[in-house]
Amino acid sequence: DAGVIQSPRHEVTEMGQEVTLRCKPISGHNSLFWYRQTMMRGLELLIYFNNNVPIDDSGMPEDRFSAKMPNASFSTLKIQPSEPRDSAVYFCASTSSGNTIYFGEGSWLTVV
Amino acid sequence: GENVEQHPSTLSVQEGDSAVIKCTYSDSASNYFPWYKQELGKGPQLIIDIRSNVGEKKDQRIAVTLNKTAKHFSLHITETQPEDSAVYFCAASKGYSTLTFGKGTMLLVSP
Numbered sequence: 001d002a003g004v005i006q007s008p009r010h011e012v013t014e015m016g017q018e019v020t021l022r023c024k025p026i027s028g029h030n031s032l033f034w035y036r037q038t039m040m041r042g043l044e045l046l047i048y049f050n051n052n053v054p055i056d057d058s059g060m061p062e063d064r065f066s067a068k069m070p071n072a073s074f075s076t077l078k079i080q081p082s083e084p085r086d087s088a089v090y091f092c093a094s095t096s097s098g099n100t101i102y103f104g105e106g107s108w109l110t111v112v
Numbered sequence: 113g114e115n116v117e118q119h120p121s122t123l124s125v126q127e128g129d130s131a132v133i134k135c136t137y138s139d140s141a142s143n144y145f146p147w148y149k150q151e152l153g154k155g156p157q158l159i160i161d162i163r164s165n166v167g168e169k170k171d172q173r174i175a176v177t178l179n180k181t182a183k184h185f186s187l188h189i190t191e192t193q194p195e196d197s198a199v200y201f202c203a204a205s206k207g208y209s210t211l212t213f214g215k216g217t218m219l220l221v222s223p
Contacts, residue, residue, distance in 0.1 A: 042214070043140040045211070106155050
């Protein structure tokens, strides 16, 4: 099994630039989650989709963050404009209804 | 919303000793409690989970206990090995979606 695939694995960008993180969930999974991990706040749920529809985006920090899921096999998390405080590891995870949530390896973002 | 507290934040044990990590949750409606292990540079991986209709579950050297009345659950690792060294996260949810995680416990097993 390929697992949840995220790209890029590492990104260093300058403040003000647009950042796009990508995720391919496990085939057949119908729910997709974006989490952010920092030392201070731990693992925080940003948004989750069910059958490609955003269900809960209450964790999205502010309007600079947006997420899309145009089809069942692809999702993006975009930050525009990026700020140093956005530096974190961003995880995508997926599950089929009622089963284990599987995480990707994460995208390590540094905004300088 | 749900709030999950996890203790301790760091735990050092000698190889062969047992390790216990404890979590409390706030929402009495939560009914699913997974534990994840995160190794350096990797994503969290599920190691064991428990549902609210079960008080204890074991898988080889790992066990989880749940006390719904007190709203706390614990991870027990026996005969620890150096490869158990990692960050462990507890989580709680109603059903399987929208997990709320604890802040994590860094476990260090010394040979």
